[in-house]
Amino acid sequence: MADVVVEQGRLARTASPRKKSTSLRNVLGRKSTVAFFLTLPLILLIAMLVLYPAFYSLYLATLNKAMTKFVGLGNFTFLFKRETFWMVVKQSCIFAITAVIFKALIGFIVAHFVHNIPGKKQRKWRGMLLVPWVIPPAMSTLAWLWLFDPSYSAFNYTLSFFGVGPIPWLGDTFWARFSVILVNVWYGAPFFLIMYLAALKSVPDQLYEAASIDGANWWQKIWHITLPMMRNIIAITTLFSLIVTFANFDIVRILTSGGPLDTTHLFATWAFQVGIQSSDIPLGACVSLFMVPILAVAAIFILRDVNKRGNEA
Amino acid sequence: MSTLAIDKAGPSRKVKLGSMSRDRTWALRWSYFFLVLFAIFFLTPPVYMLITSLKSSAEISAATNPWWVFHPTLSNYAELLTSNQFLRFFWNSAIISITVVIVTMLISIPAAFALARMKFWGSATLATGVFLTYLIPDSLLFIPLFKMLAVVQEFTGITLLNRWYVLVFIYPTLTVPFCTWIMIGYFASIPKELDEAALIDGASWLQTLTRIFIPVALPGLIAATIFAFTVSWAQFLYPLVFTTSVDQLVLPVGITTTLIKGDVFNWGQIMTGALLGAAPPLIIYAFLMDYYIAGLTAGATKG
Numbered sequence: 001m002a003d004v005v006v007e008q009g010r011l012a013r014t015a016s017p018r019k020k021s022t023s024l025r026n027v028l029g030r031k032s033t034v035a036f037f038l039t040l041p042l043i044l045l046i047a048m049l050v051l052y053p054a055f056y057s058l059y060l061a062t063l064n065k066a067m068t069k070f071v072g073l074g075n076f077t078f079l080f081k082r083e084t085f086w087m088v089v090k091q092s093c094i095f096a097i098t099a100v101i102f103k104a105l106i107g108f109i110v111a112h113f114v115h116n117i118p119g120k121k122q123r124k125w126r127g128m129l130l131v132p133w134v135i136p137p138a139m140s141t142l143a144w145l146w147l148f149d150p151s152y153s154a155f156n157y158t159l160s161f162f163g164v165g166p167i168p169w170l171g172d173t174f175w176a177r178f179s180v181i182l183v184n185v186w187y188g189a190p191f192f193l194i195m196y197l198a199a200l201k202s203v204p205d206q207l208y209e210a211a212s213i214d215g216a217n218w219w220q221k222i223w224h225i226t227l228p229m230m231r232n233i234i235a236i237t238t239l240f241s242l243i244v245t246f247a248n249f250d251i252v253r254i255l256t257s258g259g260p261l262d263t264t265h266l267f268a269t270w271a272f273q274v275g276i277q278s279s280d281i282p283l284g285a286c287v288s289l290f291m292v293p294i295l296a297v298a299a300i301f302i303l304r305d306v307n308k309r310g311n312e313a
Numbered sequence: 314m315s316t317l318a319i320d321k322a323g324p325s326r327k328v329k330l331g332s333m334s335r336d337r338t339w340a341l342r343w344s345y346f347f348l349v350l351f352a353i354f355f356l357t358p359p360v361y362m363l364i365t366s367l368k369s370s371a372e373i374s375a376a377t378n379p380w381w382v383f384h385p386t387l388s389n390y391a392e393l394l395t396s397n398q399f400l401r402f403f404w405n406s407a408i409i410s411i412t413v414v415i416v417t418m419l420i421s422i423p424a425a426f427a428l429a430r431m432k433f434w435g436s437a438t439l440a441t442g443v444f445l446t447y448l449i450p451d452s453l454l455f456i457p458l459f460k461m462l463a464v465v466q467e468f469t470g471i472t473l474l475n476r477w478y479v480l481v482f483i484y485p486t487l488t489v490p491f492c493t494w495i496m497i498g499y500f501a502s503i504p505k506e507l508d509e510a511a512l513i514d515g516a517s518w519l520q521t522l523t524r525i526f527i528p529v530a531l532p533g534l535i536a537a538t539i540f541a542f543t544v545s546w547a548q549f550l551y552p553l554v555f556t557t558s559v560d561q562l563v564l565p566v567g568i569t570t571t572l573i574k575g576d577v578f579n580w581g582q583i584m585t586g587a588l589l590g591a592a593p594p595l596i597i598y599a600f601l602m603d604y605y606i607a608g609l610t611a612g613a614t615k616g
Contacts, residue, residue: 050449057454136549144358250550268550272553295450303444
């Protein structure tokens with residue numbers, strides 16, 4: 001299709017008798033040459049600042065701390081022997097999976113409530129409910145840090161009226177893990193909400209009407225109509241969120257910096273502490289490389305879904 | 314809508330209709346009830362930011378009801394907005410974000426145009442590659458990038474670490490892949506007849522891009538611009554790693570590192586700073602909500 005267009009374009013240009021194109025002009029005017037120059041900055045950027053660092057990180061991970069000697073897989077075996085490393089692996093998985101499940105659930109439920117109310121008011125409510133997702137996470141996490149403050153916590157103040165607490169939000173391992181997940185859910189749920197809301201709107205009303213006539217209850221409607229219709233969007237949103245949540249840095253860094261006793265560290269925050277703060281760059285690179293397998297699996301699934309969606313369209 | 318349809322159905326359905334509309338009113342009431350609950354959950358932190366920012370440090374340390382301001386004061390705002398340090402953070406953030414937006418657009422628009430319209434060898438692979446690049450998180454690349462910058466600095470003698478301008482080169486790695494990806498989508502949706510007509514009239518590829526594609530895909534362009542701006546404005550990890558001197562910091566890093574002095578937390582000022590830092594994205598969101606949402610949800614982004 002596009003080739004035909006080009007042929008026409010070239011014909012149109014060569015047909016005009018005034019233009020005598022030299023061979024250089026021919027080369028410059030050729031479609032592939034133009035395309036090459038148009039994409040060159042993009043290719044350079046990706047090659048130099050994304051692909052090269054990614055492979056460089058593989059190389060760095062095989063050096064010793066002073067980066068003078070090749071140690072092969074020494075850093076990896078060193079990590080395997082450290083208890084903190086396994087704790088980070090565990091916590092990263094707990095954090096990502098729990099947070100994504102709750103984000104998806106809350107997003108799904110709230111999307112239904114927003115979808116239920118009359119159209120005019122939906123805009124207002126949607127606008128309000130998306131605020132957490134608009135505020136830069138570093139800023140909103142500061143507000144949470146203040147809400148969780150050990151001596152002035154506004155939550156503990158409120159809870160004290162119900163005879164609960166004071167809860168050590170960030171001081172105790174369980175509560176610190178709970179808090180980081182809570183903040184992540186708070187930040188990410190609106191994203192699911194907006195994706196699901198768009199998906200809900202694309203489900204034809206007739207399907208629900210037909211189901212009600214057949215006597216389906218609300219649960220059957222969700223299970224047999226809503227979920228199958230939204231399957232693609234649910235899958236892709238969840239996978240995306242899994243990647244971003246797994247690689248999260250801001251929230252844990254600001255809330256706990258990995259504490260208490262390294263129990264809330266994720267790969268990203270631990271890599272930062274080891275690689276930048278303790279300036280053991282090879283070990284830090286090594287830690288962050290452990291994210292690759294999980295990210296790769298999620299990426300493969302996303303790519304499959306995106307391609308499928310592209311083919312359907 | 315459907316209640317209206319049933320209304321006309323005749324008297325035999327009246328009983329059923331009554332129960333159905335009652336069900337609906339109740340569903341509506343429950344929806345509002347839960348929406349209010351969730352809105353409280355979602356809006357508590359920003360509202361609490363605002364409440365705290367209006368308090369003096371004396372009132373904060375007096376530990377009165379934290380949810381109410383007894384003696385509202387704007388002193389926190391006045392102090393921050395006259396502090397050179399804070400204005401410096403703001404300025405750094407602004408200049409970096411705006412430059413990154415321009416760089417992003419200059420790279421991704423031509424690339425998206427080429428990938429959407431000119432089928433050339435490897436164009437499909439490149440488009441997929443761009444998309445995959447978008448999935449590589451910043452937390453995977455900050456260590457090798459840090460080392461790379463140190464190495465380049467050693468070889469060329471150009472100071473790269475601890476300089477805000479280096480972020481202008483690094484941030485496009487976060488914005489360009491996604492902006493290119495959504496622009497490919499927008500450009501591909503433009504009917505081929507438009508550019509065919511232009512080509513037949515003798516327009517060059519560049520003219521087709523500037524005269525047809527950019528004006529027609531303007532909504533997509535605005536969405537991509539907003540995306541690039543918010544991502545650069547909110548970025549926390551790269552500036553935290555690459556810059557350390559107070560005069561080189563951007564807003565998120567500046568607030569978290571300088572306003573927290575040792576164990577003394579001046580919460581009134583921290584919350585004011587955070588609120589001011591959140592203001593630009595919030596303002597853009599308030600005025601251009603639809604573009605904002607379109608930009609950040611196209612192809613599913615973050616969260």
